[in-house]
Amino acid sequence: xxSPEPVDTTTDDALLARIRAGDAVALATVYRRHSAAVYxxxxxxxxxxxxxxxxxxxxxxxxxxxxxxxxxASRSSLAAFLCGVARNHALRIRAASARFDExxxxxxxxxxxxxxxxxxxxxxxxxxxxxxxxxxxxxxxxAEHREVVALIEFEEFSYADAAAIIGCPLGxxxxxxxxxxxxxxxxxxxxxxxxxxxSA
Amino acid sequence: xxxxxxxxxxxxxxxxxxxxxxxxxxxYRSVEPxxxxxxxxxxxxxxxxxxxxxxxxxxxLPSQRPPRRGWRGLPGRxxxxxxxxxxxPHPALAGGLSLCVVLAFAAPWWLPLVGTATEQTTPxxxxxxxxxxxxxxxxxxxxxxxxxAMLDFGIPVPPQKLQEPVGxxxxxxxxxELLAVRFIEKPERKRLFFH
Numbered sequence: 001x002x003s004p005e006p007v008d009t010t011t012d013d014a015l016l017a018r019i020r021a022g023d024a025v026a027l028a029t030v031y032r033r034h035s036a037a038v039y040x041x042x043x044x045x046x047x048x049x050x051x052x053x054x055x056x057x058x059x060x061x062x063x064x065x066x067x068x069x070x071x072x073a074s075r076s077s078l079a080a081f082l083c084g085v086a087r088n089h090a091l092r093i094r095a096a097s098a099r100f101d102e103x104x105x106x107x108x109x110x111x112x113x114x115x116x117x118x119x120x121x122x123x124x125x126x127x128x129x130x131x132x133x134x135x136x137x138x139x140x141x142x143a144e145h146r147e148v149v150a151l152i153e154f155e156e157f158s159y160a161d162a163a164a165i166i167g168c169p170l171g172x173x174x175x176x177x178x179x180x181x182x183x184x185x186x187x188x189x190x191x192x193x194x195x196x197x198x199s200a
Numbered sequence: 201x202x203x204x205x206x207x208x209x210x211x212x213x214x215x216x217x218x219x220x221x222x223x224x225x226x227x228y229r230s231v232e233p234x235x236x237x238x239x240x241x242x243x244x245x246x247x248x249x250x251x252x253x254x255x256x257x258x259x260x261l262p263s264q265r266p267p268r269r270g271w272r273g274l275p276g277r278x279x280x281x282x283x284x285x286x287x288x289p290h291p292a293l294a295g296g297l298s299l300c301v302v303l304a305f306a307a308p309w310w311l312p313l314v315g316t317a318t319e320q321t322t323p324x325x326x327x328x329x330x331x332x333x334x335x336x337x338x339x340x341x342x343x344x345x346x347x348x349a350m351l352d353f354g355i356p357v358p359p360q361k362l363q364e365p366v367g368x369x370x371x372x373x374x375x376x377e378l379l380a381v382r383f384i385e386k387p388e389r390k391r392l393f394f395h
Contacts, residue, residue: 022249024242031238039233053234057241064245096334134224153221154228 012078016071019064031060034079037155041083041165044147045090047097055089062089080161083151087165137187145180148173319367320385325353327380330373337374342367342384350383 010029018026039056046052059082071081138149144166151162152173163170330338344365347357367384 024245024249027245028238028242031241035233035237036229036231039237040228040231043231049234053237056233057237057244060241061244061248065248093334134221135227138224150228154225156225 013073016063016078027060027064030063030078034082035060037079038082038086041147041150041155042086042090044150045087045094045143047094051093051097052090055086055093058089059086076161076164077157080157080165083155083157084165084167087147133188134184137184140187141180141183145176145183148176149180149184152177319387321369322353322355322383324371324380324382327378330379331375331377335373335379338379339372341370341372343370344368353381353383355383 010026012030012033015026015030019030035056038059039052042052042055042059043049046055062085063082071078138146141149147166148162151157151165152159157165159170159173163173166173345368346362347364347366348362349368350357350366351362367386369382369384370378371380373379
């Protein structure tokens, strides 16, 4: 019988110090703790899954090579801090790739135009779950609404952490979440008018 | 959910039921990064460590500087006597002044005033697109090449000068690939004395 994997209880601060001293094991530990949340959040903003993986990698490399990252454990968790860094990397990649977008062969249809606001990466990730009305509706929301729902409802960050990640006041996070939920309800009704269970 | 109840956000809308939220959250959190990503990250980390890039950014411990002696310590002592920062400019002002000095020497605008000819350059000519379609890191290298290389870019060169050297600035990508190049014609030095 396989014995359970020992839990590493080293604090993030101690691991950060070891990373800066060149400890690859510490970097691997931090990566395994937080990479999933960072990758998922990068998927919300990056133009593709590959770009989200690039943003995730750049985030952890940036953490390892910067002597002063500005991380303050008293203000936010390391996971929240890394999500904020990944957001910047993903947005930078999106902006860079937008400059090299090729013209489409065919004129975009109305459905394509509507899908411009949908994150391709998230839509792909959730393609298997199209039956789920909530996730399908979430994928059609704007980025600013999508990220607050993902951070607070799915990743279970606090409002303060979400505000730190996005870089906006706490009240803005609350109002965006409120609007996102309202938009979700409307989208669900539009997409699945027969699904009274969720839209109720 | 480990977050506190938010009356503003929670009471304003008819949110989907908790079961739907829970199911969506489980599906969302089931997404994991590619398995190969960790190995790639650790490999790049190892490269940086081998190149000394990690040591270069490690903050230096503050050291106790010995007190300045002689005339070089005079401004600090005068500043101390005045009880103000009269001789220690604000960091922003010091930075601005430093930038002006650097720009003045980097772009010697004053050269035409003293009659010195500046070098002539061609525009940058694209050689290859950066890998991945984006350029995050690049470096400029200044080399001397044979004028024969100018023919590849359609620049006419007299046959008798084909083997003469000419300056060139090469823009290299992250992996050292040549992205763009421009040629630099240095001015001929004026002879001050005739033999």
